[in-house]
Amino acid sequence: MIGRHRLIIALLMGTLMVVLIGILDLESPQVMAARLPQVPNPTEEPDPRLSLSDDLCLECHGQPGLILELENGETLDLYVSPDDYYQSIHGMEGYACVQCHRTIGNFPHPPFVASSKRDATIQFNNTCKHCHLSQHVLTQDSVHARALAEGNIEAAVCSDCHTSHEVRQINDPVTNEPLPETRLWVPETCAQCHNEIYQKYLTSVHGSALVDEENTDAPSCIDCHGVHNIEDPTTTEFRLKSPQICAKCHTDPEIMDKYGISTDVLETYVADFHGTTVTLFEKQTPDAETNKPVCYDCHGIHDIKSPDDPEKGLHVRENLLERCQVCHPDATINFPDAWLSHYIPSPKDTPLVYFVDLFYKIFIPVVLGSMGILVVLDLSKRLRDRVNQVNGESSSSVNLITDSDESELNGHDSPSEPSSINGIQQENSHD
Amino acid sequence: MSAREQFMTTHAKNIEAKRVYRRFTAGQNWEHAILLISGIVLFFTGLPQKYRTTSWSQQILSTPERLETIQQIHHIAAIVLILLVIYHLGRAIYLMIQRRLPAAIFPTIQDLRDAWQMIKYLLFLSKDKPKFGKYNFEQKFTYWFIFIIVGIMVFTGIIIWYPELITRYLPGGLVPAAKLAHSTEAIVAAIFIVIWHFYHVHLERLNVSIFTGYLNEEDMKKYHTLEYQQLTGEQIEDADTGGSQ
Numbered sequence: 001m002i003g004r005h006r007l008i009i010a011l012l013m014g015t016l017m018v019v020l021i022g023i024l025d026l027e028s029p030q031v032m033a034a035r036l037p038q039v040p041n042p043t044e045e046p047d048p049r050l051s052l053s054d055d056l057c058l059e060c061h062g063q064p065g066l067i068l069e070l071e072n073g074e075t076l077d078l079y080v081s082p083d084d085y086y087q088s089i090h091g092m093e094g095y096a097c098v099q100c101h102r103t104i105g106n107f108p109h110p111p112f113v114a115s116s117k118r119d120a121t122i123q124f125n126n127t128c129k130h131c132h133l134s135q136h137v138l139t140q141d142s143v144h145a146r147a148l149a150e151g152n153i154e155a156a157v158c159s160d161c162h163t164s165h166e167v168r169q170i171n172d173p174v175t176n177e178p179l180p181e182t183r184l185w186v187p188e189t190c191a192q193c194h195n196e197i198y199q200k201y202l203t204s205v206h207g208s209a210l211v212d213e214e215n216t217d218a219p220s221c222i223d224c225h226g227v228h229n230i231e232d233p234t235t236t237e238f239r240l241k242s243p244q245i246c247a248k249c250h251t252d253p254e255i256m257d258k259y260g261i262s263t264d265v266l267e268t269y270v271a272d273f274h275g276t277t278v279t280l281f282e283k284q285t286p287d288a289e290t291n292k293p294v295c296y297d298c299h300g301i302h303d304i305k306s307p308d309d310p311e312k313g314l315h316v317r318e319n320l321l322e323r324c325q326v327c328h329p330d331a332t333i334n335f336p337d338a339w340l341s342h343y344i345p346s347p348k349d350t351p352l353v354y355f356v357d358l359f360y361k362i363f364i365p366v367v368l369g370s371m372g373i374l375v376v377l378d379l380s381k382r383l384r385d386r387v388n389q390v391n392g393e394s395s396s397s398v399n400l401i402t403d404s405d406e407s408e409l410n411g412h413d414s415p416s417e418p419s420s421i422n423g424i425q426q427e428n429s430h431d
Numbered sequence: 432m433s434a435r436e437q438f439m440t441t442h443a444k445n446i447e448a449k450r451v452y453r454r455f456t457a458g459q460n461w462e463h464a465i466l467l468i469s470g471i472v473l474f475f476t477g478l479p480q481k482y483r484t485t486s487w488s489q490q491i492l493s494t495p496e497r498l499e500t501i502q503q504i505h506h507i508a509a510i511v512l513i514l515l516v517i518y519h520l521g522r523a524i525y526l527m528i529q530r531r532l533p534a535a536i537f538p539t540i541q542d543l544r545d546a547w548q549m550i551k552y553l554l555f556l557s558k559d560k561p562k563f564g565k566y567n568f569e570q571k572f573t574y575w576f577i578f579i580i581v582g583i584m585v586f587t588g589i590i591i592w593y594p595e596l597i598t599r600y601l602p603g604g605l606v607p608a609a610k611l612a613h614s615t616e617a618i619v620a621a622i623f624i625v626i627w628h629f630y631h632v633h634l635e636r637l638n639v640s641i642f643t644g645y646l647n648e649e650d651m652k653k654y655h656t657l658e659y660q661q662l663t664g665e666q667i668e669d670a671d672t673g674g675s676q
Contacts, residue, residue, distance in 0.1 A: 284493035337603025
């Protein structure tokens with residue numbers, strides 16, 4: 001009986017171990033025969049995690065029409081175009097299917113379960129962080145990640161912007177900076193969800209330059225909103241620091257000089273009442289709510305027009321007035337001139353301010369300076385008289401010259417010796 | 432000598448010893464006090480607004496609420512000052528209609544001569560110090576300089592307080608010019624009061640008649656010789672006319 005029990009326990013233990021090894025095997029598959037097409041560096045060791053060749057995957061997933069019915073009745077297309085994949089950056093660099101699809105293990109792989117197509121996408125996107133950790137971390141601070149965490153499954157995940165199997169190269173491999181042409185792809189990428197804003201952007205001075213003229217000096221969405229850590233642009237923090245976003249390009253003469261745009265815009269904004277206050281709050285209380293305008297309150301948010309735009313440009317006084325009236329409802333046609341329009345005061349653009357400034361630059365030193373001189377003269381005279389008076393009480397030498405009756409001195413031309421003067425005084429007093 | 436007589440004698444002596452001369456009316460003392468207080472409040476609430484780009488100012492104006500509060504205090508003090516200006520000018524007009532407006536404060540050619548004489552005296556070019564009446568040239572200058580400063584401050588202040596209203600009737604370029612003039616004129620006022628007014632009423636000699644309303648006999652003789660002579664009929668031959676007060 002005892003021996004039989006031992007045998008059963010041993011058998012159970014053995015089964016358990018086999019199962020455990022099987023599970024572990026799933027997690028760390030062994031290298032079999034990985035297909036590594038167009039490996040840039042042939043001496044590189046193949047990834048030890050690879051257990052299945054792409055050929056094996058494509059035997060099924062390379063056949064168009066392979067679909068999976070999901071729990072909610074949606075069908076998930078399981079076909080992967082080998083041509084598209086091998087043209088993507090991952091395909092070109094030789095990454096195998098199972099490097100992203102990490103839970104597959106050996107063939108046949110466990111069944112894939114997802115409640116919906118969106119659920120499937122979100123599940124698959126958990127894999128990107130294994131290689132792109134820093135981007136993943138940045139993304140966690142984004143408005144998209146926050147929305148997803150709050151239960152909005154429509155919020156963008158990696159593959160929504162980068163695609164799943166057609167990921168394109170973005171950074172220059174040498175400088176690690178985004179390639180100039182990648183800028184052109186951005187607006188359309190964001191437009192997949194933010195189409196309304198995209199349509200506005202297309203009409204803007206930036207959008208038309210970038211999309212129509214392929215001018216890569218013009219900003220795309222990410223130049224203002226950031227790349228992975230895309231911030232909520234509706235917060236007060238974003239509002240207060242937004243002038244710095246515009247200033248990134250608009251204070252850079254390398255870009256602005258090409259188009260004859262002033263680089264003084266930030267400086268003149270900060271120097272004027274609106275900008276001074278915004279800058280102050282940005283430094284002191286970044287979450288403060290203020291009605292003081294930032295760049296986009298006047299220039300527009302996505303439909304930013306050139307000030308010279310004949311229809312909507314702010315150089316047209318009526319257009320500027322319209323902007324002023326948002327905060328100053330009682331403003332009339334003279335009112336926009338109260339704003340210096342980013343000009344540094346000069347006799348030509350803003351004569352009144354220029355001459356007031358000039359007036360005080362002359363007035364203060366001349367008038368207040370001469371008052372100061374008069375006061376110093378008075379003070380020195382007074383101090384000298386006092387010193388003389390004190391001396392005069394002991395020796396009375398200088399005191400006599402300055403204050404006493406002149407007739408006394410007329411009789412004696414040179415009151416050089418104090419004693420003689422004392423003598424005179426005594427004589428007089430005896431008289 | 433009866434006790435009453437004795438009292439009268441000593442009292443009379445006291446009166447004589449402490450003979451004082453009215454220099455300002457109580458109303459004028461109050462006007463100065465209100466000007467002083469509103470001016471100080473305006474200065475200290477205006478200063479951080481002028482220097483908004485400096486860190487000390489940003490410590491004070493750190494939140495929109497604080498900025499709002501400081502601006503409200505500034506506006507209240509401004510209203511007090513404007514009411515004072517209206518009272519002052521209204522009273523002047525009233526006295527003018529009644530032909531009772533004292534002429535002493537108005538500048539004359541004599542003031543120029545006095546000023547010139549004073550400069551010569553201070554530069555050791557002359558030993559004669561000018562003798563003054565109720566208001567000497569320095570005091571007249573102080574009054575009119577502050578009169579103009581307050582005028583500019585009120586005018587420019589109203590423009591930047593109600594830019595929408597002002598630009599209904601006047602060009603918009605006035606607003607930034609007024610803003611610049613307002614903040615620069617404030618500095619002119621501050622410098623003027625510190626170097627000119629403080630010197631003459633504190634350093635040169637302590638003159639508190641603007642608060643008490645009275646001057647003692649000694650100061651009258653010394654600093655307002657001509658007025659003293661006029662009031663008493665006494666001639667002061669060898670007066671040390673002291674400073675420019």
